[in-house]
Amino acid sequence: MEKVKVLFVCMGNICRSPTAQGVFAHLVQSQGLADRILIDSAGTHAYHIGKPPDSRSQAAAKDRGLDLSEQRARKVDMLDFERFDYILAMDRANLQDLQQLAFPPQQERIYLFMRFATRWNTDEVPDPYYGGSSGFERVLDMIEDAAEGLLEHIRRTHL
Template sequence: MEKVKVLFVCMGNICRSPTAQGVFEALVNSQQLTDRILIDSAGTHAYHVGNPPDRRSQAAAKDRGVDLSAQRARQVSVADFERFDYILAMDRNNLQDLQALIHGTQQERLHLFMTFASRWNVDEVPDPYYGGNSGFERVLDMVEDAAAGLLEHIRRTHL
C-alpha cells in the first residue's frame, strides 16, 4: 500500500509548519503508522532555507516531548503538488501563494490545516515569530488539535 503523504506549509518553514510536522510525526508514531504516512514541511518563501526551526518553536515543542531539531527549512516546489496527497497551509496568505503554483486538478490537495481542528473555531494558525513565548504555546495547542483531526480523517479516508 502506498503511503499517504502530508505536507505542512507556512511562510518561512521555521515556526508553524515544522511544529505541525513534529507534532504530527509524534502522533503518527504513537499510533504505529509511520510505515503508512509520510510527513514533511516547507515554506512558501525562501527566507530560511537550510536553517533549523526557530529556537522558540523547538523549546516549546521539546517541553511537550516533540523534537524538531533534525528539521531544516525548505521552500515548497511545484513537484510537491505531484508528490503530496495533503498540502496543509497554516493561513490564508500561504494558501493563496500555494494556489498560485498549481493546476486546477491539484486544488483538492490544498487545505487550511485548522479545518481539521475540533476544539478551535478559527481557520488560521497565527504566526508566533514576532510575539512572545505564549504565541508558540498557542500554536502548539492549535496544532495538536488539528493534527488529531487530520489523523482521524486520514484513517477514515485512506487506512
C-alpha cells in the same frame, strides 16, 4: 500499499509548519502508523532555506517531548503538488500562494490545516514569530488539535 503523504506549509518553514510536522509525526508514530504516512514541511518563501526551526518553536516543542532539531527549512517546489496527497497551509495567505502555484487539479489537495481542528473555532494558525513565548504555546495547542483531526480524517479516508 502506498503511503499517504502530508506536507505542512507556512511562510518561512521555521515556526508553524515544522511544529506541525513534529506534532503530526509524533502522533502518527504513537499510533503505529509511521510506515503508512509520510510527513514533511516547507515554506512558501525562501527566507530560511537550510536553517533549523526557530529556537522558540524548538523550546516549546521540547517542553512537550518533541524534538524538531533535525528539521531544515525548505521552499515548496512544483513537485510537491504531485508528490503530496495533503498540502496543509497554516493561514489564508499561504493557502493563496499555494493555490496560485498549483495547477487546477492539484488545488484539490490544498487545505487550511485548521479545517481539521475540533476544539478551535478559527481557520488560521497565527504566526508566532514576532510575539512572545505564549504565542508558541498557543500554536502548539492549535496544531495538536488539528493534527488529531487530520489523523482521524486520514484513517477514515485512506487506512
